[in-house]
Every structure is written in C-alpha cells, then in structure tokens.
Amino acid sequence: MKLSRHGVALSLATAGMVLLAACGTDNGGGTGTSAAAGSTADISCSTGSLTLAGSTAQQNAMSEWTKNYLSTCSGSNINYGGGGSGAGVQQFQQGTIDFAGSDFPLAEGSEQQAADARCKSGPAINLPMVPGPIAVGYNVPGVPTLNLSAATIAQIFDGKVTNWDSPVIAKDNPGVTLPNLPIQTFHRSDGSGTSYNFSNYLANEAKADWTYGANKNWPAPGGQGSKGTQGIAQGVKTTPGGIGYMELSFATQSNIPYAKVGNAAGKFVELTTANVANFLSKAKVVGSGNDLKLQFDYTNTDANAYPNLLVTYEIVCSKGNAPDKLPLIKNFLSYAASTAGQQPLANQGYVPLPDDLRTKVQQAISSLA
Template structure:
C-alpha cells in the first residue's frame, strides 16, 4: 500500500506535464500485461492517457515478462510488455505479425537489508559469488575488502529471487553470465533459472514481492528495478562496473550505459556489461509488443496514440520515477514504425 500511495501522489504531481484532451471514444478497453520492471512508469502513462482520452481505459497488469508473452501469444491481451524481448520463434507464431518497440529503459539494482549498513559496495566478484552461493556471510573478507571502515555483521546471506517468469531475472542473470564464467557455466541466463542448490534463498513473485520479502528478512539481498527501489526507499548497493569503478544507479549512469548502443533493425539490443567509467553495469531497454493487424480500427488507432504518448510525453515522466528516457535516435526509430500497427 505504501508504494501504491506514493505512486498515486506522483501521478498528481506529474499531471501538469500532460495537458489537453484527446477525442472521445465509446467505452474502448485496451488490455495489456507483462513486465513488472517498468510498472511504475507504465502505470503513470496509462492513468494520464486515460484521463485525456475520454471513453478509453488502458488497463495493464504487471504479472512478469514471461506471463505477458504467454498472454500475447494466446491473444488474451491487446499488447504485452517484456524486459526479455520476444524470441524469433515466438514472433513466428503470431499470424497478424508483431511490432516490437523499446518504450523506456531502466536499471536492475541489487538491494539489501543489513541492519545498520549503508553505502555498501559490492565488487563484480562478490555479487556474482553471492548468487552462486559461494559467499554466505556478510562479514566475508571479500566484502570487507571493498568496504574499509564499514562494520559488517556476522549475519547469514539470504538471496531473494523471483518466483515467476521474469524479464528482470533475465536481465540480471544475463549480466552475471557476462561477468562470471562460473555463473554462465553453472546457472546461465533466462526468465527462469535453476539457482545453485547451495544458495540460501527465498522466492517471491514480481518486483513488489521481492521488495516485501527483503524488508522482512534481515541479511537478505535481491534484485529489482531502480524505479521500485527508489519509491520504496530500499537500500541499493554500489556496484563495480566493467571499468572497475563503483557506480550508483541514476539517470546519468543509465544514460552513460545506453550512449554507445546501436539498435539493429529488429530494435532489440542487450547491454550485458556496458563500457564506460560512469556506466551503471546492469542497464536495459524494456519493450512493448503489439500486433500489426487488429480487427477493430478504433483499437489500432488508440494503440498508435498510446505509443505516441509514451515516446513523447512519457519520456518526460520516466526520470521522475527512476527510468531512463529513450535516446532521441531510438525515439525517431520508434516513431517511424508506428504506422505498422493498423
């Protein structure tokens, strides 16, 4: 309830960013589902979009990227969202065709609950070994080495992972595979993975579940999106990046990570371990998926307007809730293919 209340206050505070009213529609319902990673910004977009388009109700259920893709494949929704973009074999199953668009970008943060400990630095070696179950106590010498002067407790490490099929898990494990050959060999990447048997672990669904479990579990560590962690006021670790620098998640460190990434024709690009002294190491685009053909022309029209809102006004809103605006060249690419949805 705390996060929902803060989100509603944020909506009221940001409403002035969007003005004017759109055309009226006759009770048009648009349903979407999928990633919980971008939920904070998507929920704001849709509340404001509904406000300015009378008769339209865009409803989005954050149930995890994997479940969103399942709903989309089964034609249970009008659009879906995922941090792990659809695979070619999944796209091939949609006879109407698929238009996939990056809509925002964000950072996966490592959050922790260690009583009395703030400003915790975690090296690449440390956080990969924690999720391999090889570092099991917070007073481990490898953790202490990066945190001189910090009093670390004799407290068991408990990893909080996602219980559902999750794009956040995909992004996090994709990064761990990039920085740790042992993680790549023994766990691998995916929306669901088989975590090591030695890992002391609790599982929770969606980002909100991870945050709630973390809050009630002293000694815990987990991963979720920066936007949620920021609103929920969770402690976030300072992570070592590819250049050997310790970096906090922020708008600037996320933009630095995205700066040199070129999107290919299919508009899918991964950043498993971005270069740059100031780049945050776990940064990602997140996508929406639309059918290219809809039976209802009014629904297709509203979806095009919804995308236009997201890539224009929505980019102004995103940083306010912890997300990274799309680079202008990505916005231009997205704008050019909106007409494919009809």
C-alpha cells in the same frame, strides 16, 4: 538528476484497474490539454478499449500514461493488468490482449513464431519503451553504503559467499566493518524479465563466476523465491542479511539501500539517472526493420556507466491489429514514446529513452497497421 534511494514513495498501479476518460476529442486527430500542464502535449485521442498486460516493471509508467491519456480523451478505456512479462507474452500470443509489456524481447524460434501467428499478416515487433535500472537492494544493519563487484554478486547468488563478513565482500569494501551475519538471497520464483536482465548482467560482467547464463526463470540453486518484485523487496526489507535484485522504484518506496555495482571499467558505479544513461547510450538495435530489439554493450568502459538495467518492450503486431483498435493503439503508444510521455519517467525511478532511439520508436509506431 540523481535518483534518491530514499525518495518519495511511488504508488503501484492496482493490477487490472480500468481508468475511464473524462474529456477530449475522439477522432484520433486532436491533441488533449486537460490533464496536468506539460504532461499531455503530445496526446492525440481515439475512442475504444484496450486490454494490456505483462511487465510489472513498467506498472508505474503505465499508470502515469493511462491517467494522462484517459483524463484527456473521452470514450477510451485502457486496462493494464500487469501479471509479469512471461504471462503477458503468453496472453499476447493467445490473442487475449492487444499488446504486451515484456522486460525481454521475443525469443527467436517458437516464441517469435507464436507471436507472429497471432498477428497473421505481419510479424510481432519489439518496441523499447521503458528503461529501468535494477537495484541490488540489501539489509545489512550498520552498513549504509556498500560496494559489490559483479564477481562478488555472482558468488553471493550462487551460494559460494554465505556471510556478510566474507573476505570477498570485505575486499570490495576496505575500511568498512561488516557484521558476522548470514546472507539470505531473494530471487523471483516466477518467470521474470528482471531475472533475465539481472542474470544477463552477471553472465557478461562476471563470466568466470556465473555459469548459469541469462534466463527469465531464475537459474541458480538456493536462496528464497518470491513471486513478483514486490515479494523480493518485502523479503529483503524484513530479513536482516537479506539481498535481492529489484526495479529501483521498489527499493525507493520501501527505503531499501542498494549497492554500487561493478562495471567493465572495474569501477563501483552509483545508480543515478546519468550513469544509467551512459550505459544505455551504447546499446545497439539488433532487430530488423521496425523491430527495435536492443543489445547492451557490457564491454562499455565508461567509468560512470551503470550496467545493471532492463528495458521494457511493448510487444505489438506490426500488421494485423484489429481495425477498431488500431487508432487507439497507435495514439496511446505515440504519446508514451513522445517527449511529453518520456520526461515524467525520471521522477518514477526510470530513465527516459535517448532521443535517437525514441525517434525510431515513434517511426515504428506510425507504421503499425
């Protein structure tokens, strides 16, 4: 399936919205069937309330899952507050939420230690749940399609290439008439997993041109900072000459065109479901036990591998979850990781987990205590 850059608009879930269930079982053993056909096949119901926060990249996925789960299961509340990956991890460490969504895994050292301390009787683990491509959206009048190598993107966001008719950009786009128009870059002003993954792409695919490494706090000088991906999308949308990195759903809902980007094979790759899956399939699990932290293979030479993506993890205690919340945590996450939970993601600008990885995630969820 190809992801249309001018597809149906995707509604963002309102931060902090509490969705209330209407019907279903409440003992953790039933399977709901009352929501949309095919979307609730793997739901087992539990009563209780969960407070969640973190990644805005997975906001649309969380909205879909909570809608389906809570319309099937009575006596359940699930509140996903968003707020960004960094804020979500902090709230999880402080014990104010039940699990967090984060577009980067827990960092070794103090961040992991603080999360483990919150769990008390078992380490916090990273469960990959929502793969999502990062689009390089742009606003260049008269240029409906654009190729950008990783090196060119790096030089643009480093401020070394400042005009759209630069020979550097022209080299990527032979035969295309590029306007004499200043470039205005937009980046996240808040700590962001999207920033981490986008800068990680540049650090790996444009090593000679990107010296800032990978960081959740935007590391390069210049450009305009915007809070949240919605701010970046708005900036690009309203600024001729603008360019920014954003989750695909934000580009599609704002009708922002996005570039084909360069990969390790030296090809300009279109952002499609199949091309993202080609890259994601080579990722390796580098965590231990049920910690399923991934490492992307940026050396992947598949000509059709789209290498600019993130994976949202659910950061959860392997042990030490509150007994009154554990059944709902497990049943909700089990549904999210099921085939029924993953299949609708393709219609929302995401990519479903590969089956082998999805199976590992389900096994890890079943072991939560």
